[in-house]
Structure formats: C-alpha cells, structure tokens
Amino acid sequence: MSDLLYDSDEEALRDTVRALLAAHAPWQRTLARLDDGEPYDAALWTRLVDQLGVTGLAVPVEYGGAGAGFREVAVVLEELGRAVAPVPFLGVVVATRALLACGERELLGQLATGERDVALAVCLATAPDAAPRPVTVAPGPVLTGTVTGVADALAGDVLLVPAGDGLYAVNAADRGVRLTPVVSLDATRPLADVAFTGAPARLVAAGPMAARAVSAALTAGAALLASEQVGLAQWCLDATVAHVRDRRQFGRPIGSFQAVKHRLADLWVEITEARAVARHAADRLAAGHPEASLAAALAQAYCAPVAVRAAEVCVQLHGGLGFTWEHPAHLYLKRAKSAAVAFGTTDRHRAALARLVDLPAPAEVPDRAD
Amino acid sequence: MSEHTADQLRGLVAAFLRTHDPRGDRVGFLRARFDAGLAWVHHPPGHGGLGAPPQLQAVTDAAFAEAGAPDNRPRRNSIGLGMAAPTLLRHATEAQCRRWLRPLWTGEEVWCQLFSEPDAGSDLASLRTRAVRDGADWVVDGQKVWTSMAHEARWAILLARTDPAAAKHRGITYFVCDMTAPGVQVRPLRQLTGEAEFNEVFLTGVRVPDDQRVGAVGEGWQIARTTLMNERVAIGGRPLPREGGMVGVLARLWRERPELRTAGLHEEVLRSWVRAEAARLAALRLRQLVAAGQPGPEGSAVKLSFAELSQRISGLEVELLGAEGLRYDDWTMRRPTEPDLLGRTATFRYLRARGNSIEGGTSEILRTVIAERVLGLPAEPRVDK
Numbered sequence: 001m002s003d004l005l006y007d008s009d010e011e012a013l014r015d016t017v018r019a020l021l022a023a024h025a026p027w028q029r030t031l032a033r034l035d036d037g038e039p040y041d042a043a044l045w046t047r048l049v050d051q052l053g054v055t056g057l058a059v060p061v062e063y064g065g066a067g068a069g070f071r072e073v074a075v076v077l078e079e080l081g082r083a084v085a086p087v088p089f090l091g092v093v094v095a096t097r098a099l100l101a102c103g104e105r106e107l108l109g110q111l112a113t114g115e116r117d118v119a120l121a122v123c124l125a126t127a128p129d130a131a132p133r134p135v136t137v138a139p140g141p142v143l144t145g146t147v148t149g150v151a152d153a154l155a156g157d158v159l160l161v162p163a164g165d166g167l168y169a170v171n172a173a174d175r176g177v178r179l180t181p182v183v184s185l186d187a188t189r190p191l192a193d194v195a196f197t198g199a200p201a202r203l204v205a206a207g208p209m210a211a212r213a214v215s216a217a218l219t220a221g222a223a224l225l226a227s228e229q230v231g232l233a234q235w236c237l238d239a240t241v242a243h244v245r246d247r248r249q250f251g252r253p254i255g256s257f258q259a260v261k262h263r264l265a266d267l268w269v270e271i272t273e274a275r276a277v278a279r280h281a282a283d284r285l286a287a288g289h290p291e292a293s294l295a296a297a298l299a300q301a302y303c304a305p306v307a308v309r310a311a312e313v314c315v316q317l318h319g320g321l322g323f324t325w326e327h328p329a330h331l332y333l334k335r336a337k338s339a340a341v342a343f344g345t346t347d348r349h350r351a352a353l354a355r356l357v358d359l360p361a362p363a364e365v366p367d368r369a370d
Numbered sequence: 371m372s373e374h375t376a377d378q379l380r381g382l383v384a385a386f387l388r389t390h391d392p393r394g395d396r397v398g399f400l401r402a403r404f405d406a407g408l409a410w411v412h413h414p415p416g417h418g419g420l421g422a423p424p425q426l427q428a429v430t431d432a433a434f435a436e437a438g439a440p441d442n443r444p445r446r447n448s449i450g451l452g453m454a455a456p457t458l459l460r461h462a463t464e465a466q467c468r469r470w471l472r473p474l475w476t477g478e479e480v481w482c483q484l485f486s487e488p489d490a491g492s493d494l495a496s497l498r499t500r501a502v503r504d505g506a507d508w509v510v511d512g513q514k515v516w517t518s519m520a521h522e523a524r525w526a527i528l529l530a531r532t533d534p535a536a537a538k539h540r541g542i543t544y545f546v547c548d549m550t551a552p553g554v555q556v557r558p559l560r561q562l563t564g565e566a567e568f569n570e571v572f573l574t575g576v577r578v579p580d581d582q583r584v585g586a587v588g589e590g591w592q593i594a595r596t597t598l599m600n601e602r603v604a605i606g607g608r609p610l611p612r613e614g615g616m617v618g619v620l621a622r623l624w625r626e627r628p629e630l631r632t633a634g635l636h637e638e639v640l641r642s643w644v645r646a647e648a649a650r651l652a653a654l655r656l657r658q659l660v661a662a663g664q665p666g667p668e669g670s671a672v673k674l675s676f677a678e679l680s681q682r683i684s685g686l687e688v689e690l691l692g693a694e695g696l697r698y699d700d701w702t703m704r705r706p707t708e709p710d711l712l713g714r715t716a717t718f719r720y721l722r723a724r725g726n727s728i729e730g731g732t733s734e735i736l737r738t739v740i741a742e743r744v745l746g747l748p749a750e751p752r753v754d755k
Contacts, residue, residue, distance in 0.1 A: 004655040005662060241745050256748040261741035268740055269671040276651040301640075302648045350640040359624055359639060362631035 002283040002295075004276050009068075010075045017054075017079040020047060025085045027328040030188060033086060039181070039190035040155050045087040049114035052076075054089060056112035058096050064109035070220065074227035074282035081231030081307075084331045086188040090225065091119045091152025097220035098160055098167065101213035102205040107158060107169065119156035120217055121170075121194050123149040127344025128218040128296065129352055131211065135163035135196055141203060142176070143168060143196040151342070153179060153192045160204065161196070167210035168201035176200065186338035188331060219296045222343040223285045226278035226299035229339055233271050233303075233310035236332050240264065240314045247319075260317060267313055274306040294356045301349040304340040311336040374411070374422035376429045382420075383408060383433040392439035400442055400476040403434070409442075409475045413459060417471050425661035428609075442477045445708045449519060450474045450481030454527050461544070461585045461593045470525065470546070482523035484514040484547060484571055485594065491516075492735045494529075495538045495591055496754070499573060501530035501545065508532075508545065508583070510553075510576040516729070520556045520569035522707055523549045528578070529590050538754065542590035546582045553577075563721045564701040609657055610650055616683045616719065617646035619712060623690060630690050639690075642683050649675040667744045674736050677727035680711070684719035691716055 006014070025044050033041065048054045057072045059065020073093055080089055092111065095118040099108045110116040126132060135145035143163050153159060159170045159177070170177060176199030182191040205213050241264060244255030254260055281299035284292040311333040315322040322329045340346065354361060390402050403409055404418045411426050413419025435441070444451055455474055458467055473479040490497040499512025510530055520526070526547040533541035547554070553576035558566035585593045613621050624631065624639055649672065656668040688695035699715045711719055727733040741747045 001654070003658070004651065005658050237745075241747065245747060252751065253748045255741075256750050258738065258750065261745075261747050262734070262737040264745055264747065265737035265740035268745060269674050272668050272671040273648040273652040273675065276655040277648045279655065280651050298644060298647055301644045350637070350644065353644065354636070354640055357621075357643070359621060359636075359643065360628075360631075361636050362633055363628065 002280050002287075002289075004279040004283065006075065006279075010072060013052075013072055014075050014079060016052060017048075017076050018082070020052065021079060021083040021085055025083050027084065027331060030084060030086055030331060031326075031328060034187050039086060039187065040088060041086045044085065045089075045155070046114075048087060048089070053112075053114075055092050055096075055114050055117075058093065058100070059108050059112040060100075063105055063112060065112035070224065070286040071279075071282050074224055074278065077224055077228040078231035078234075078278075081228035081335070082235045084188045084232065084328070084335050086190075088117060088119070088152035088155035090189070090221065090228065091156070092117055093224060094217045094221040095120045095156075095160055098213045098217035099204075101216045102167065102209060104169075104204050107204075116157040117152075117155050118158045118160060119150065119153045120214070121147045121150050121153060121159040121161040122214065122218070123147060124151040124189075124191060124338075124342045125149060125344070126218060127348040127352070128215050128222055128293065129348075130218075130344070131162075131214070133162060133164070135161055137164035137166065137168070137201070138198070140198075141168065141201050142198045143170060143201045144198055146193060146195045148193045149182060149191045150194050151189055151191055153194055154181060154190055159194065161201065162210065162214050163201070165210060166206040167204045167213055169204050170196065170199050170201045174199050184338070186334045188335055189338065218343055219293050220285055222300045222349070223281040223292065223296035225339055225342055226274070226281050226296075226303040229303040229307035229336065230271065230274050230278045232332055232336055232339075233267075233274060233307045236307075236310035236314035236329070236336075237264065237267055237271055239329070240317045243318055243321075254317075263313055263317070267310055270306045271310065274303045277302045291356075294353065297349040297352040297356065300343060301346050301353060304346050304349075307336040308340050374420060374426060376426060379408075379411065379422065379426050379430050380433050382406070383430060383437075387437050387439070392434075392437050396440045397476060397478060399440060401472065403439075404472050404475050408434075410455070413471075417459065417467050418475055423661075442475060443708070445710075446519075446522070447474070447477050447480045449483050449523075449527075450479070450525075453483060454481045454525070457527065457544075457593060457596050458584065460596055466546070466581075466584065474525075479524040480519055480522045482517050482520045482526045482549070484517060484520075484526045484528040484573075486516045487513060488515050492732055493754075494594070495542065497529055497531060497542065499528075499530045500534070501532050501543060501578065503532075503580075504577075507577040507579050510545075510547070510573045510578055512573050514571040514573065515559065515568075517556075517569045517571050518567050519707070520549065520571050521558065521705060525549060526571075527584075529594055532587055532590075536588065539591045540588055542594070543587050544584040544590035544593040545578050546584060547573075547576065547578055548582075551576050551578070558703070558705065560703055561722075562724070563718060564698075565704040565706055567706055609654060612647065612650065614650070615646065616680050616711065617643055619716075619719075620683050620687050620690070623687065630692060635686070635690055638686050642679070642686060645675070646679050646683065649679055667740070670736055670740050670744070673730065674733055674740075677723075677733055680719075680723040680726050684716060684723045687716040688720050 053066055054076050056065035057068040058070055061067035098120055111118050134147055135143050156172050159172050161168045161170055176197050178195040180193045184191045244260055245253055247254050277299050281295040284295040315329045315333055318329055321327050386406050390399055407415055407420040409418035411419050411422040411430050412424040414421050487497050501508040501510045526549055528545040528547040529542055531541050532543040553574045555572040557570045559568045559570050560566045653672045698717045742749055
C-alpha cells in the first residue's frame with residue numbers, strides 16, 4: 001500500500017521551499033518578467049539549487065546527490081506549482097530520470113551539484129508511450145534534425161537527445177545547435193525549438209536502454225507534473241475562497257451564495273482526490289514499483305483536468321478582475337492548460353490505462369457493403 | 371495504560387481462540403469476544419475494548435476472520451454500529467453503556483434511527499415530534515420517516531422536541547426508544563426499487579423512561595451532530611482494493627462481453643474507472659490520516675464522490691447492457707435486511723443509487739457543509755434563526 005501522506009521531512013522541505021518562494025518569487029515579480037523578455041528567474045533558480053539543493057534530491061548519494069527521492073521532488077513541485085515559479089526544475093527532473101536509467105554518473109553528478117543543467121530534447125507534449133525520433137545520427141556521431149516545443153531547453157547546458165536508436169548528450173552552446181524561443185501559452189515554462197545541424201554528440205545509451213530511459217523520463221514527468229498541478233489547483237482554490245469571502249455584492253459576501261459555494265465545494269472534493277492520486281504516483285515512482293506507469297497515467301488522467309478546472313473557476317469567480325492582466329489568475333490558467341497537454345493529453349493517458357488495466361477498446365468492425 | 375501494538379493484538383486474539391471455539395455457539399462466541407475487549411478495541415475496558423489505538427481494529431478483525439470466526443453481521447446493524455454506538459460511548463452514562471453496547475455489538479439487538487420527519491429532512495432541526503415529561507417518563511407523539519431497519523430493530527435513537535419555546539436547535543433532546551413499547555407503529559415505506567428498505571414510524575403516546583434520555587435536556591442537537599458525522603464516515607469510509615466497488619462490476623462486464631463494446635462507451639468506462647480509482651485513493655488517504663491521528667474533513671469528499679460515482683457507473687452499466695438493460699429482476703414488495711447493491715441487476719443498482727445522494731445528508735447539503743465548515747465561507751442569510 002502506498003504511503004499517501006507527507007512525512008515530517010517532506011513537511012519541513014515544503015516549509016523551506018514555500019518560505020523561499022514567498023520571499024523571492026511573489027507573483028508580481030513573475031508577472032513583471034513576462035514583459036521584459038527574460039523567461040527564467042535565474043536568481044531564484046540559483047537559490048533553489050545552491051541553498052536547497054533541489055537538483056540533487058533524486059540523485060543517489062554515490063552520484064553526488066542528496067539521495068532523497070521522487071516523493072521529495074514531488075513536494076518541491078507542488079510548491080513551484082503553487083507559485084507558478086519560472087524555473088526549469090521539471091525539465092531537470094525529467095532529465096535526471098533519463099540519466100538514472102542509463103547510469104550516467106558524470107552528468108548526474110554535475111546536475112546534482114548544479115554545475116550544469118540538463119534537459120531532455122523532446123517536445124513537451126510527448127506522452128510516455130510515444131517515440132518520436134525527429135533527429136538523425138551520422139557518423140561522428142553528429143546529429144541533424146529539429147525538435148519543436150522543448151521545455152526548459154533554454155536553461156540547459158546539456159541536451160539529452162533521442163536520435164536513431166540511441167540517446168545522445170549534446171553541448172547546448174555548440175555551433176551546431178540553434179535554440180529558437182517559442183512564444184509559449186505558458187510563458188512561465190518557456191519552450192524552444194531546437195535545431196541540430198551536424199551537432200557533435202556523445203552516445204549516452206544505445207538500443208533498448210535508450211528507449212527505456214526516454215520512456216522512464218516521460219513517465220516520471222507525467223507522474224510528477226501531477227504534484228505541480230495539485231499545488232497550482234490548491235492556490236487557485238485558496239485565492240478564490242479568500243476573494244469570495246471579501247467581495248460583496250447585493251449587500252452580502254458573494255461567497256454566501258449557494259451557486260458560488262457549491263462550485264468551490266466541488267473543487268475542494270476534486271483537489272482532495274487529486275492530492276491522493278498525485279501522492280500515489282510519486283510514491284510508486286519513488287519505489288520503482290511495477291505499477292509506476294499505471295499510477296502516472298492515472299495521475300495525468302485525473303489531475304490535469306482538476307488543475308484546469310481550478311484555474312478556470314478562479315478566473316470566473318474573480319469576475320472582471322480575474323480577466324485582467326494585472327491579476328495573477330491568468331498565470332495559473334495558462335500553466336494549467338499547458339500542463340494538460342504536457343506529457344500527453346488526458347485522452348492519451350486513458351488509452352494507456354485501457355491497456356494497463358485490461359479495458360480494451362472495441363475491436364474494429366469492418367465496413368459492410370450491403 | 372500501555373500502548374498496544376499490532377503484534378500484541380494478534381497475540382490476544384490467538385489466546386482468545388485457544389479458549390473459545392469459533393465454530394461453537396455464535397452468540398456465545400461474540401459475547402465472549404466483547405467481554406475480552408476484542409470487539410471495538412479502541413473502546414475502554416468494560417465497553418468492548420482495551421483502549422487500544424483505533425487503527426488496530428482492522429488487525430483484530432482480520433485475525434478473527436482468518437480463524438474462520440463468526441462476525442457480528444455488521445450490515446444488518448449499520449445504524450447501531452456506525453451511529454448509535456459512537457454516540458452512546460461519548461454521551462451516555464456508564465449504566466446506559468453497560469445496558470446497550472454489548473447486545474448492540476453482538477447483533478442480538480438491532481438499532482434504527484428516528485430522526486427525519488415528513489417536514490424535517492435536510493432541515494432536521496425543524497422536527498416536530500414532541501416529548502412531554504410525565505413523572506419518571508417522557509410521553510412521545512409524532513411521526514418519523516426514512517427509518518431503515520425499523521421493522522427489525524429493538525432500539526432506536528430518537529430526537530424529539532422537549533421545549534417548543536426555545537430556538538429550534540436548542541429545544542431538542544436525544545432519547546433511546548424501545549421499538550417494542552406500546553404506541554410504536556412501523557409501516558413499510560416502499561421505494562422506487564419496489565422493495566421497502568425503509569419505514570414510516572408513528573409514535574403515539576409512547577412512554578420513554580427518563581433513564582433512556584442521552585445527555586442533558588435540550589442538548590439533543592449537539593449530540594445528534596456526533597451521530598451525523600459518524601454517519602457520513604460510515605457510509606463511505608471502508609477500504610477497498612482497486613475495482614473493489616461498483617466499478618469492478620462494470621470492468622468485469624466490459625472484459626467478459628466484448629460484443630457490448632462501443633467506442634463511446636469505452637471512453638465513458640475509462641472516465642468512470644479513473645474517477646473511481648481517484649475516489650478510492652482519497653478514501654485510503656483519509657484512513658491513513660485518521661491512523662496517523664490527523665483526521666480531516668475529507669470524509670465529506672468521500673461521501674459526495676461515492677454518491678456521484680455509484681449513480682454514474684450504474685447508469686453506464688445499464689446502457690452497456692443494451693437489451694438486457696431493459697430488464698429488472700423483481701418488483702415484488704420485499705423487506706431486505708441486508709442492503710446488497712452488488713448482488714442484483716444493473717437496473718436495481720441504477721435505481722437504488724438514486725438514494726445515495728439523498729440518504730445521510732443530500733449532496734446539496736453536503737456541499738454547503740463543505741463550503742461553510744471546511745472552506746470557511748459565510749452562511750446564507752437565514753429566516754429561521
């Protein structure tokens with residue numbers, strides 16, 4: 001049975017991250033960044049890495065990490081979701097899982113200490129069971145091809161690139177690599193199109209191990225994104241509850257109207273369930289459980305729409321204020337909607353569940369010409 | 371008192387089984403189990419327990435079940451076990467607990483609940499059944515409704531108005547009513563399923579001795595709230611394995627009958643499966659919170675989801691069955707003693723599930739409770755206070 005609670009170390013980690021984000025990443029600052037063309041908050045990222053060691057959490061001690069695990073990573077992601085913080089943590093975590101699957105010591109060590117940031121060069125919308133290979137390998141090896149919509153590549157020093165039947169490491173600063181920023185729906189998690197033109201590469205894993213590493217990384221992304229979604233949804237609920245208690249119309253707080261109350265009660269129920277589902281996915285991932293993929297698919301199938309609904313309700317119940325640029329609700333809405341596409345849509349994850357729990361689709365019925 | 375552990379409890383059960391034959395007299399065995407403190411292990415000694423942590427109940431029950439010991443048929447007495455017993459333990463006198471708890475737990479005496487009235491449903495505090503003091507007794511007159519198991523019950527927990535002049539929440543007193551007393555008349559109330567799980571109960575000049583009053587006069591509403599809280603937990607709080615509930619019936623049907631499958635229903639089945647699994651994990655998390663000594667308000671989430679899911683899944687099952695979904699097993703008026711959702715047809719489940727969002731607090735009231743007590747939203751303006 002998986003442990004769905006937070007232990008005291010996890011609670012302490014949450015408090016630390018929340019305090020740091022409250023001090024250094026208020027939403028006003030995140031909102032201001034949208035206009036000045038600097039997608040990441042580099043100073044905030046440095047604090048998270050240097051002071052809290054977040055990049056080392058899931059890296060074993062023998063590789064230079066903290067040897068905590070993905071349950072702790074999930075707690076950090078909840079807080080980052082709550083703050084819609086513009087840092088490349090999710091990308092680094094996904095890359096970490098790929099490197100762990102390959103046993104790639106050197107990069108893991110550098111990633112754990114924050115010496116280098118690593119990103120997996122796969123479109124953010126890729127589901128764990130998809131295997132797009134837009135990049136080809138030529139002797140050298142050198143890589144050629146374009147990957148669109150890669151999250152957290154702009155912050156990466158090293159790109160992990162699935163190409164041919166291998167997984168390669170490429171220096172992002174190489175002349176053969178061109179990163180073109182994308183105008184992203186969620187500007188707090190900026191995407192880039194990555195073009196390789198004969199970029200020199202180093203083979204990290206080949207054959208089935210490479211495929212397993214990519215799939216494991218995307219599964220971890222799907223599982224852990226659920227915690228970010230829970231944190232985001234909880235912020236939306238908290239902010240909306242605070243607003244409807246204060247805001248008065250018709251001589252009474254709008255939160256005393258049943259139409260408002262019942263929407264928020266339903267949202268609370270959904271978030272209560274989403275938290276259990278997200279903890280389950282993090283716990284299964286951390287334990288290397290055989291059903292980690294199932295738990296990840298369930299997590300995205302359930303938590304992604306909850307986060308979207310929370311952000312939509314937040315906009316709606318803030319009324320005109322919620323529709324303005326100056327209110328943070330839109331940051332959460334854009335993050336939530338973008339996250340619902342990330343690592344595959346809910347529909348994709350339901351299809352994966354259908355395979356994993358033996359609820360098969362109807363057989364194709366051939367057309368009959370009468 | 372020493373802290374009990376799971377191993378200790380298993381040891382106590384093993385020792386008990388060495389001196390009591392689980393295949394012997396059923397009631398005798400259960401009485402002895404109660405007296406040994408192995409009934410409700412968290413109750414104090416003398417009241418069926420050992421003062422052990424509540425999470426050890428599952429360990430104890432499992433140890434008895436493994437030995438093939440008889441259980442107390444909990445589904446036959448769910449009001450007694452889930453609602454009356456926790457309220458009695460908290461609010462009744464020592465003498466009252468000694469009189470009622472043991473036969474309640476063994477199932478020798480079934481309990482029912484005389485709360486709702488024709489004009490007091492969701493607004494329970496507006497109830498009008500009167501209790502008037504007369505010497506050592508109270509004389510009760512009124513009508514109750516939606517009383518499950520009244521036709522089997524020996525005792526009822528009863529709310530009656532003892533002070534019509536007081537504000538509506540303050541004039542109510544909590545009693546235990548003898549269902550065999552003169553003036554108690556039970557009539558079956560047939561439901562849309564065809565059967566009569568519930569009853570109407572007419573109380574005409576029923577004499578309830580004052581020593582069957584629970585708590586002080588006028589404090590019935592506060593005490594009833596304990597009961598209602600327990601009701602909400604009792605309905606949705608059991609731990610289930612994956613596909614353990616109604617969704618399991620739907621999933622098995624999907625697997626075993628490929629000819630019924632369509633693309634649209636596939637999507638619906640998967641959505642229901644996901645929601646059911648999320649609700650199951652939330653219920654599991656609630657149990658873990660309770661076991662860790664951090665009980666939260668999540669019980670009301672569990673109850674709301676259970677009602678929605680059972681309705682959605684049973685409706686889907688009828689559609690999936692197609693032509694077979696046009697059939698019903700039996701419209702004969704029956705008096706079930708152990709409600710059983712899974713043992714009958716999908717159409718029965720569909721009909722019976724309509725009640726899940728009404729009984730034990732409607733989903734509408736539950737949402738208001740969540741909004742006000744959990745989220746702290748302001749109450750609606752009221753005209754009755």
